[in-house]
Structures are given as C-alpha cells and as structure tokens.
Amino acid sequence: GENVEQHPSTLSVQEGDSAVIKCTYSDSASNYFPWYKQELGKRPQLIIDIRSNVGEKKDQRIAVTLNKTAKHFSLHITETQPEDSAVYFCAASRGGSSASKIIFGSGTRLSIRP
Amino acid sequence: DTEVTQTPKHLVMGMTNKKSLKCEQHMGHRAMYWYKQKAKKPPELMFVYSYEKLSINESVPSRFSPECPNSSLLNLHLHALQPEDSALYLCASRSPGQGEKLFFGSGTQLSVL
Numbered sequence: 001g002e003n004v005e006q007h008p009s010t011l012s013v014q015e016g017d018s019a020v021i022k023c024t025y026s027d028s029a030s031n032y033f034p035w036y037k038q039e040l041g042k043r044p045q046l047i048i049d050i051r052s053n054v055g056e057k058k059d060q061r062i063a064v065t066l067n068k069t070a071k072h073f074s075l076h077i078t079e080t081q082p083e084d085s086a087v088y089f090c091a092a093s094r095g096g097s098s099a100s101k102i103i104f105g106s107g108t109r110l111s112i113r114p
Numbered sequence: 115d116t117e118v119t120q121t122p123k124h125l126v127m128g129m130t131n132k133k134s135l136k137c138e139q140h141m142g143h144r145a146m147y148w149y150k151q152k153a154k155k156p157p158e159l160m161f162v163y164s165y166e167k168l169s170i171n172e173s174v175p176s177r178f179s180p181e182c183p184n185s186s187l188l189n190l191h192l193h194a195l196q197p198e199d200s201a202l203y204l205c206a207s208r209s210p211g212q213g214e215k216l217f218f219g220s221g222t223q224l225s226v227l
Contacts, residue, residue, distance in 0.1 A: 099208075
C-alpha cells in the first residue's frame, strides 16, 4: 500500500539557522505533496504544497523540493524563528480526484533554540 | 467562509454510550474526510466521502459509523467504543478547485472511559 516515510523524527536548530525535513513516498502515481504544520492542541495547517510537474517551490522562508525519480521531497525552512517550533507532517496523494487518499508521514518535531 | 467547523470540541463518553461528532463546511467542497489522530502521531485516514457517497473506508471497525446527510455536513456516529479509541478526531474537506488543498477542522478531542 501507499507509504510515506519522514525523517528526522525530532530536530533542534539554533534560531536563525536552517532546518531541513525529508520524506520519501512509495506510490509512483502520487503527484501532489503538501506539508502541514501542527502546533500543540491545534489543527494541522497547510504551509506549502508542490505538484509533480514542478521541481521546487518557494514561499518566503519556506521552500519545498521534489525529486520524482527518487521519490523524495524535502521541506527547507531558512532563518528559523521561535514560532517555527511545531510538528511538521509531509504527505502524498494521487491527484485528479478530490476524494483521493492523502497519506501522512510520521512527523518531525522541530524545536528552535533561542 | 473558509472554515471547517467541528462540534463538540471535547467529548467524554462511556463504553456503552452512543454519541455523534459533527462537521460542517460551506466552501462547496464535495469531498469530506474523517481522520483519527493519537498523541504524537500523524493523522490516520478513516473515511472519505465524495459527492455524499462513501468512497473510502480504511477498514474502520463498525463501532464507527459515518454519515453524509448533504454536501455540507458530515457526521461520525460512535457506539460501544473502547478506551483505545480515545483520540483527536479531525474532519477535513477538499476540492480540486482549491488546488486539491485539504482544509482541516479544529477537531473533537474524544475520551472513552
């Protein structure tokens, strides 16, 4: 079945440094890859997404890269700030239908050290 | 309105109780999802409705019974739950017109005693 692996499970970086979270997926038909941020006690919030026809996407301090051949995608956060501390989930989905599964990775707990 | 609204926010129930979780969206999305999330774990897919019809059931026990009365509402009926069913239950909706983005509600924190 579909599977999304995510690492590291925990990540601690100094404020101002960069953070990188990596994911791999198993379903070669996946073509939509969102990233969610979840703060304690709150709902997952979409922070950025990428489709398989694009190799990289950037939104201010956040960027996502996709390597379809290797079935890898990564989240890059630059100039980290205390409010970036949260759990981050990658996910993968087959597109073309709003009712397709979105399968989540196991999550990365990111801590920003002051 | 870009919100998915879930009620109640918190629910405590006994193993013999019957209760229902409710979810509502007015974004015109035609796909609605139920996820279960245990502490420190990712959301785990339970059910997907597409155009008010059940399209995906991830082998969920029958003590969880979903219902989609219309395109804006999604219910999850609970009966004879077990303590291990205690979790955050998240509703979400999605539409290709929104770039396939999945919008989550704030969830119902369920405790089964």
